Amino acid sequence: MKKEFAVIGLGRFGGSICRELSDEGLEVMAIDIDEDRVNEFASIASHAVVGDTTDEAVLKSLGIRNFDHVIVAIGDSIQASILTTLILKELGVKHITVKAQNDYHEKVLSKIGADKIVHPERDMGRRIAHNLISNNVLDYLELSDEHSIAEIVASKKLVGYTLIDLDVRAKYGLNIVAIKRGKDIIVSPPADEEIHRDDILILIGADSDINRFEKRLLGD
Template identity: 40%
Template sequence: MKQFGVIGLGRFGITVARALAKKGLQVIAVDSDEEKVRIASEFATVAVQLDATDTTSLQKVGLKDVDAAIVAVGEDISASILVTMICKDFGIPMVISKATDPLQGKILAKIGADRVVFPERDMGEKLAESLASPGIFDYISVSKDYSIVELSAPTTFCGKTIGEVNIRAKYGVTLIAIKHKIPGIDERGEPTFTEDIIIAPTSKDEIATGDTLVLLGKVK
């Protein structure tokens, strides 16, 4: 089973640690704050309060043996750099470091971080994209050139098959999934909706009112 180390349990770190634990993966969670460690202990395999810049302490909790380390101490630039260097010296196969600004990101990349993430910036861009584009529920950048969006099916598409709409030829995007809302009634007689997802729909699949289209396209 893969094992992950999460160093720094702020909002970003604790979210990553919890998400990994929910997937049944082993998580070593580390922070100097007692309360944050207590919260992480509820779901992490190991949760330890220690100074993340202390190489010996990190070795003792098994961080040297993880498959990937997430360095989430972005607010403290010096600590972020030092912990990233320690993780690389440990020989951890994948070191992902959080940065709060481009300069810090460049430094982390220079000292060997395999991947640098900007949670606040990325979330801000994602929110701005959804606010600026009515009908877009979600927006995910998958690379420098491509993004995935979840878009409410336009009324002109409803009642037509994918072949009839011809999305790829007309709009230059690929439809990778359709989310259908299926109406139903719960135990109390109240109306409910369940979601049915068609992955890689064919040209014969029909788009219905209320559907959500999951599209992959090139960023312009």
């Protein structure tokens, strides 16, 4: 059985999620209070509905509790986002992801039981900043306030060394979970794996440790 998703709020963020899920062949209901936005997604989502999701009766009529995952992407009203999330929780929706506009919004969403809270603008800003700061960092994905996954291009300083030579777990508290080499991906690389030029190391660990690793080993 394919999972069924509902996306509430079809602005830039919600619309992007709706398109991607639909492109993957998943069942998606697109919901927005703006009829023009809904019409835009009528041919993209499985169902596109005009509705005020701060009205419990509307959500009940849509059978919202039957969806596996509901994404609340309302971007123009914190009040509507909070109220929608609260109603979804009371109706027993299995999993709720909500876009937060600021830290205050996130605190309220946490208190009322949102399962996952995302800050797309803030997180993208951090990823871009890391890319600008270091020529070696290709991507940076935040896992929590203090831990991330980073894709880092191996510098000349690392070429020819094995993972056991680098010993990044002991020295930096990091784990190299995979190596991208051209079109190949080496998952859980062995300790005797030698670093090649242009390898991309996929690291996981504390942000402070990733930064130390960048500064001490990656400068050409």
